Amino acid sequence: MDNLLRTERDMENELESKRVDVVRKLLMMSANKRIPLSKIYHNRLLFGIPEDFRDRVAAYPDYFRVVIEDDGKRVLELVNWDSSLAVSALEKEFMVDEDKVKRAFKFPMKHGKALDLDMEDERKLNILNTLPLVSPYSDGSKLDLWTLEAEKYRVGIIHEFLSLTLEKRAYIHNIVEFKEEFSLTKHTYQMLLKQPRTFYVAGTQMNWCVFLKDAYGEDGELINKDPQVVFNEKLYKYADMQELESDCTVG
Structure with a gap:
């Protein structure tokens, strides 16, 4: 066990710069470039x-800069903007596989059926509505809340948020905890259900878990695992072995 703990400490130190960048990106995504430390x-x-x-x-x-507000709340603020970090996972993917990103989302045009379009024309229209994507590193707080552009922004925010997580998934309550910072609405769950090509929503009411579909293989396993995920799996396996040995001893 001591070896595992030592390995974890070494790993945390090795990955520190990567984790720092994650926090910087979260701050860059936030409306005022600041997030309460308690939320992080x-x-x-x-x-x-x-x-x-x-x-x-x-x-x-x-x-980073830590600001203590009048009520004692400690807030983490971004000191410097870094343009090299303001590139979303979707934008990177778009440069590699444009067609894949075009198929990832669908923002149907309202009353589109009334236009009596054939399937190909409807597909082209949906692509026009989907693109261009709205960067999650733009200021979504300035967008008109119920416009198509604002919805694209919110979808992009959640995609980037999940991309930054270790397991490319999060519970809905984790996401909406950043509602103010990321200009989300109370209709976040319904919005995610409208994008089944990209998000998989599972679980029970009020405890939904949102997955990035492309991050998982057909076997349900993460395709690319962060070193922390690999370590956690080893730790769980060790804990299971210890429990099994304990059961055998008791028996």
Whole structure:
């Protein structure tokens, strides 16, 4: 067990710069480039952020600033914008496989059926409605809430949020905890259901889990596993073995 704990500490140190970039990207996605520290801490396991990250941010004054508000709330603010980080996973994928991204989402035109289009023309119209995508690193708070552009933005925000997580999935309550920061609405769940090509929603009411479909293979396994995920799997296996040995001893 000591070896596992030592391995975890070493891994956290090796991955620190990567985790720092994740926090920077979350701040860059937020409306005012600031997020309460408590929200990041509460959701830290989603992103592989170490438990002591609130102490670690002090080592990055060029990236972060902690502000204490009048009510005592500690808020993490972005110090410098980095254009190299303001590229979403979707935008990177678009440069590699444009057609795949075109098929990923569907924003049907309202009253489109009344136009009496054939399937090919309807497909082209849907692509026109889908593209261009709206970057999650743009300021969504300035968009008219119920426009197509705003919905594209919110879909892009959630896609990028999930892309930054270790397992490319999150519970709906994890996502809506950032409702104010990411300009989300109370209709987030319904919005996700409208994009079944990209998001898979599973679970029970009020405890839905949202998956990025493309991140998983047909066997239900993550295609690309973060080192933290691999370590966690080893840890779970170790715990299962310990429990089994304990049961055998009791028996």
